Amino acid sequence: MPKPADTAFLDALAAQLPADTLRPAEARYLEEPRGRWEGAATHLALPRSAEEVSLIVRAASEARVGLVPYGGGTGLVGGQVAPAEAGTPLLVSLERMTKLREVFSEENVLIAEAGAILADVQAAAENAGRLFPLSLASEGSARIGGLLATNAGGINVLRYGNARDLCLGLEAVLPSGDIWHGLKRLRKDNTGYDLRNLLIGAEGTLGIITAASLRLFPRPAATGTAFLAVESPAAALSLLARARDALGEAISAFELIGKTGLDFLSEVLPEVRQPFETAPDWSVLIEVGLAAGLDPTEALEALFVEGHEAGLVSDGVIARSGQQAEEFWAVRERIPEANRMIGAVSSHDISLPLSQVPEFIPEGIRLLSGIGQFRVNCFGHLGDGNLHYNVFPMPGKSRSDHVSERDEIKRCLHDLVHEMGGSVSAEHGIGRLKVDDLERYADPAKLAAMRAIKSALDPHGIMNPGAVLRASA
Amino acid sequence: MPKPADTAFLDALAAQLPADTLRPAEARYLEEPRGRWEGAATHLALPRSAEEVSLIVRAASEARVGLVPYGGGTGLVGGQVAPAEAGTPLLVSLERMTKLREVFSEENVLIAEAGAILADVQAAAENAGRLFPLSLASEGSARIGGLLATNAGGINVLRYGNARDLCLGLEAVLPSGDIWHGLKRLRKDNTGYDLRNLLIGAEGTLGIITAASLRLFPRPAATGTAFLAVESPAAALSLLARARDALGEAISAFELIGKTGLDFLSEVLPEVRQPFETAPDWSVLIEVGLAAGLDPTEALEALFVEGHEAGLVSDGVIARSGQQAEEFWAVRERIPEANRMIGAVSSHDISLPLSQVPEFIPEGIRLLSGIGQFRVNCFGHLGDGNLHYNVFPMPGKSRSDHVSERDEIKRCLHDLVHEMGGSVSAEHGIGRLKVDDLERYADPAKLAAMRAIKSALDPHGIMNPGAVLRASA
Numbered sequence: 001m002p003k004p005a006d007t008a009f010l011d012a013l014a015a016q017l018p019a020d021t022l023r024p025a026e027a028r029y030l031e032e033p034r035g036r037w038e039g040a041a042t043h044l045a046l047p048r049s050a051e052e053v054s055l056i057v058r059a060a061s062e063a064r065v066g067l068v069p070y071g072g073g074t075g076l077v078g079g080q081v082a083p084a085e086a087g088t089p090l091l092v093s094l095e096r097m098t099k100l101r102e103v104f105s106e107e108n109v110l111i112a113e114a115g116a117i118l119a120d121v122q123a124a125a126e127n128a129g130r131l132f133p134l135s136l137a138s139e140g141s142a143r144i145g146g147l148l149a150t151n152a153g154g155i156n157v158l159r160y161g162n163a164r165d166l167c168l169g170l171e172a173v174l175p176s177g178d179i180w181h182g183l184k185r186l187r188k189d190n191t192g193y194d195l196r197n198l199l200i201g202a203e204g205t206l207g208i209i210t211a212a213s214l215r216l217f218p219r220p221a222a223t224g225t226a227f228l229a230v231e232s233p234a235a236a237l238s239l240l241a242r243a244r245d246a247l248g249e250a251i252s253a254f255e256l257i258g259k260t261g262l263d264f265l266s267e268v269l270p271e272v273r274q275p276f277e278t279a280p281d282w283s284v285l286i287e288v289g290l291a292a293g294l295d296p297t298e299a300l301e302a303l304f305v306e307g308h309e310a311g312l313v314s315d316g317v318i319a320r321s322g323q324q325a326e327e328f329w330a331v332r333e334r335i336p337e338a339n340r341m342i343g344a345v346s347s348h349d350i351s352l353p354l355s356q357v358p359e360f361i362p363e364g365i366r367l368l369s370g371i372g373q374f375r376v377n378c379f380g381h382l383g384d385g386n387l388h389y390n391v392f393p394m395p396g397k398s399r400s401d402h403v404s405e406r407d408e409i410k411r412c413l414h415d416l417v418h419e420m421g422g423s424v425s426a427e428h429g430i431g432r433l434k435v436d437d438l439e440r441y442a443d444p445a446k447l448a449a450m451r452a453i454k455s456a457l458d459p460h461g462i463m464n465p466g467a468v469l470r471a472s473a
Numbered sequence: 474m475p476k477p478a479d480t481a482f483l484d485a486l487a488a489q490l491p492a493d494t495l496r497p498a499e500a501r502y503l504e505e506p507r508g509r510w511e512g513a514a515t516h517l518a519l520p521r522s523a524e525e526v527s528l529i530v531r532a533a534s535e536a537r538v539g540l541v542p543y544g545g546g547t548g549l550v551g552g553q554v555a556p557a558e559a560g561t562p563l564l565v566s567l568e569r570m571t572k573l574r575e576v577f578s579e580e581n582v583l584i585a586e587a588g589a590i591l592a593d594v595q596a597a598a599e600n601a602g603r604l605f606p607l608s609l610a611s612e613g614s615a616r617i618g619g620l621l622a623t624n625a626g627g628i629n630v631l632r633y634g635n636a637r638d639l640c641l642g643l644e645a646v647l648p649s650g651d652i653w654h655g656l657k658r659l660r661k662d663n664t665g666y667d668l669r670n671l672l673i674g675a676e677g678t679l680g681i682i683t684a685a686s687l688r689l690f691p692r693p694a695a696t697g698t699a700f701l702a703v704e705s706p707a708a709a710l711s712l713l714a715r716a717r718d719a720l721g722e723a724i725s726a727f728e729l730i731g732k733t734g735l736d737f738l739s740e741v742l743p744e745v746r747q748p749f750e751t752a753p754d755w756s757v758l759i760e761v762g763l764a765a766g767l768d769p770t771e772a773l774e775a776l777f778v779e780g781h782e783a784g785l786v787s788d789g790v791i792a793r794s795g796q797q798a799e800e801f802w803a804v805r806e807r808i809p810e811a812n813r814m815i816g817a818v819s820s821h822d823i824s825l826p827l828s829q830v831p832e833f834i835p836e837g838i839r840l841l842s843g844i845g846q847f848r849v850n851c852f853g854h855l856g857d858g859n860l861h862y863n864v865f866p867m868p869g870k871s872r873s874d875h876v877s878e879r880d881e882i883k884r885c886l887h888d889l890v891h892e893m894g895g896s897v898s899a900e901h902g903i904g905r906l907k908v909d910d911l912e913r914y915a916d917p918a919k920l921a922a923m924r925a926i927k928s929a930l931d932p933h934g935i936m937n938p939g940a941v942l943r944a945s946a
Contacts, residue, residue: 184896188859
């Protein structure tokens with residue numbers, strides 16, 4: 001267990017840094033979106049450069065003080081807030097390191113500091129006539145360093161991959177305080193172990209990312225969006241297979257939405273305009289981005305006709321304008337907000353082998369019925385096998401009525417996911433929420449290797465103590 | 474330094490394994506394609522399952538005996554042959570583990586054992602109506618385990634990524650002998666450190682891959698191939714940018730070929746049919762794979778016209794048949810054979826930031842002219858910034874006339890690559906050939922982290938001793 005960032009440590013560190021680099025941590029740095037943890041840090045470091053981060057990490061390493069890297073604070077598994085049990089760590093926020101250092105449009109590369117906000121990176125790419133495809137609900141506040149540390153997913157993974165796949169190189173401060181200057185702009189580089197992918201997804205437990213070289217893409221010549229009512233999740237998967245056969249990588253998003261999600265919107269966000277008069281049991285939101293010479297509306301119409309003739313699709317709407325496409329997307333993107341307003345008993349960010357999805361959805365509901373009466377809002381990135389399978393109280397009840405059942409719900413759904421070869425954390429990560437799950441479900445050889453790597457790179461256990469792996473005593 | 478696989482060790486191991494699992498190592502296992510190293514192993518293990526691999530690794534770990542994993546033997550950097558200085562390790566060939574365990578066509582996943590030959594995996598994917606896009610000259614003998622251990626590249630990286638990007642999960646035996654059961658079929662799985670990508674590219678120094686779940690892709694509806702003469706490497710890059718703007722991911726290969734390569738073919742392989750009567754200074758071989766509704770010939774003609782009008786392209790041929798496309802590819806694929814016949818003084822598998830390529834090519838020639846008179850055959854995967862920049866004697870001379878200059882040539886070209894932000898091993902890896910280069914050019918913080926990881930996972934240094942990292946004394 002690391003030592004607390006006490007007054008002696010903070011005073012000595014402050015003397016080495018420009019004024020105003022350390023300050024008391026305001027309440028907002030000690031909260032997280034779902035309100036499950038409260039951070040115990042008293043102070044916050046706001047470095048301006050990798051060199052200042054290095055100085056902070058070196059001092060913490062020498063004094064054995066815990067550090068918690070802080071990005072946009074949007075993580076959903078508590079990776080950014082260390083509770084009192086972890087000692088009193090020092091928060092290290094990258095919010096002053098927001099420079100987009102360089103854009104190489106011809107190379108399709110952009111170099112951003114870790115504190116850059118995702119929406120700003122997207123805008124810079126667009127200004128250069130390119131696309132940075134990472135896109136998720138919190139893009140207005142999530143920062144590049146946190147997005148990479150958690151290997152964020154989002155809506156375009158099907159075509160462009162997750163954050164890991166969008167990164168060519170990193171600059172990072174390792175737990176020793178040494179700066180790794182790895183901002184390569186290369187598509188191919190087989191010189192030694194893949195430190196980049198080891199830091200990506202390590203949730204700040206192996207170092208602090210300070211900058212990244214990011215992949216850009218050509219912008220599709222034309223995009224199209226459709227909302228189709230499908231008979232079932234199995235029908236949605238068949239439709240996806242047909243869409244990929246016809247359009248290849250052009251399918252950039254393929255989102256599944258269940259009736260419960262649409263009902264929740266009607267209930268608590270009635271201002272959200274819905275595409276169907278009667279909410280279908282299942283629907284999919286499809287986005288395609290096509291090369292020049294192909295018409296997205298024609299392509300989506302052809303898919304609708306094919307799906308309809310095959311008995312997969314019962315109804316559908318194709319967006320006739322950018323505004324209508326945005327309305328379609330608002331339906332998908334405001335479901336998490338509706339969820340929060342209703343209050344989930346338990347939320348599950350899971351992934352499954354694609355062919356297991358149709359079996360999982362009803363089997364999960366069957367198992368839940370053995371525990372009590374619930375509503376399930378199942379939605380997510382079907383193209384990636386990634387479901388948000390969230391469990392809600394029946395109308396008239398609230399989450400507080402089900403506190404005692406929460407652990408059993410989580411256990412039974414996660415056991416089922418594991419039996420089916422799935423993952424209990426598809427895109428949100430482990431953080432502090434799923435440390436127990438990782439211990440229960442991870443392959444023992446992998447878990448032993450992870451612990452060995454953590455001890456080797458961070459022998460004093462100062463980097464984000466208690467996240468991903470339990471802090472050693 | 475690990476202990477040798479002596480008679481006592483081999484006898485004890487043989488007693489635990491089925492008959493015929495261990496046998497003397499024939500000469501072919503002790504050679505490598507460029508004839509630079511001779512392996513010192515006396516024996517070879519031929520396990521049939523991950524369990525047998527585990528038993529072998531556990532025994533070697535207990536006895537501190539070195540192991541060298543052996544795939545198809547096609548590696549070009551000596552990773553598969555340990556010379557006498559590494560002790561006398563036991564070779565572990567995966568050649569009996571060739572099963573394609575399962576094909577999930579709807580999921581676009583295939584599970585192959587490590588000994589499966591690449592061409593067989595490609596054929597199985599094709600039989601399932603899918604594409605496994607990894608493709609390189611040695612695909613008839615290279616095996617999946619070795620391809621992943623070296624993170625192989627090849628001709629389709631531009632569109633589909635390298636071996637790393639084509640792998641969803643691994644089964645592997647770690648240096649402890651424990652089997653990691655990680656054959657996930659998931660597109661998203663954020664449960665802990667990325668052990669998969671750590672083993673991929675570690676060249677057998679952190680464990681032995683025994684099976685992999687591989688990504689398949691829809692087959693493009695139609696493919697087209699063109700051979701275009703371009704004014705310069707800079708013109709080739711401008712053409713690539715235009716091609717990507719027009720066709721997006723549909724560009725699957727974009728190979729640069731210099732006049733020297735075509736001249737070499739005329740000189741030593743005159744039976745290879747060349748597309749131009751007079752070899753142009755620079756040419757590009759382009760392959761596109763298009764979705765239904767687009768005609769590849771039309772797309773390539775449009776690209777030719779656009780390139781011609783912009784002064785980038787001076788001549789060109791579009792393949793009118795599959796046979797003609799194969800002839801075009803034969804030109805590219807037989808250049809390495811011509812190189813071997815002529816005998817390179819020094820070969821360089823390098824990558825550069827794309828925009829640095831046009832400057833690097835002549836600057837390298839200028840630096841070489843300060844050392845002596847040479848011919849440079851520069852060709853490669855331009856779309857990935859990956860050049861094979863190989864240095865040959867002038868006509869009438871041979872490589873043996875230039876032995877004394879080889880180190881200086883390598884040093885001056887690799888220094889230039891490094892200054893320009895490039896990599897001295899783009900796709901072949903470090904093996905034993907480039908251990909010095911890694912020590913010279915790697916970022917010190919990364920190198921320290923690599924050594925810490927190696928010690929943590931393989932504390933006795935038994936896995937492929939002397940490859941990637943120098944064997945500790």
